[in-house]
Amino acid sequence: MKEPVQPFDWERIVIHEFPWLYLGEVALRTAFMFLILLTALTVSGKREVRQLSIYELVLVIGLGSAAGDPMFYDDVPLASAVVVFVVMMGCYKLATRISDRNETVQKIVEGQPVYVIENGCILINNFSQEDLSQDELFADLRVEGIEQLGQVRVAILEANGQLSLFKFKESDAQKGLSILPNDLMRRSETIRQSGEYACANCGHVQTFTGPVNQFVCPRCRHSEWTEAVQ
Structure with missing residues (x-):
């Protein structure tokens, strides 16, 4: 005992x-x-x-x-x-x-700082090497008041995991991929009418002049698109 x-x-x-x-x-x-x-x-x-x-x-x-x-x-x-x-x-x-x-x-x-967004587009090669999902990236951007990628001039993932954000002036913002959850759910491989659309994977904006099915993004080779917003 x-x-x-x-x-x-x-x-x-x-x-x-x-x-x-x-x-x-x-x-x-x-x-x-x-x-x-x-x-x-x-x-x-x-x-x-x-x-x-x-x-x-x-x-x-x-x-x-x-x-x-x-x-x-x-x-x-x-x-x-x-x-x-x-x-x-x-x-x-x-x-x-x-x-x-x-x-x-x-x-x-x-580690070292890594550029993950430049001129409204996700830098796929850099982004894919980091332990950061698209959902996490978009959540961090939304916290900073970003609605669409065309507002972002540069985003840098710092060595400590924080995201440093540099925005375009409001007058210089471009059309881009909406990062609001409801808008992201509308992504599709089918373009039904003419207009500007953003790649749902990297944010590249492409102009379409008519209906298109499964158009491959020239930057990241994905084929899902959603209407670009200002």
């Missing part, structure tokens, strides 16, 4: 039943998990990071667990938590210093 916990048993609180050398193993485990977290978040992409740098997110995840367990579990010694904090902060300082001084490492780990 397990003995009851004795309050303020300092040996249990500080080191529990572990030998002091075990703290060296804790340090090694912490450094290893720092690298695992850093790798996982690097692979997961920008949308998982959002606002925090990837190093800050690794630090928050790692320290959150280290801080929480000793608060609740009597068999988690404080000394282990202290070692975790020290090693995590050391790894964080070392990693950020290396990243700041080495542009290649910075690009691999943190």
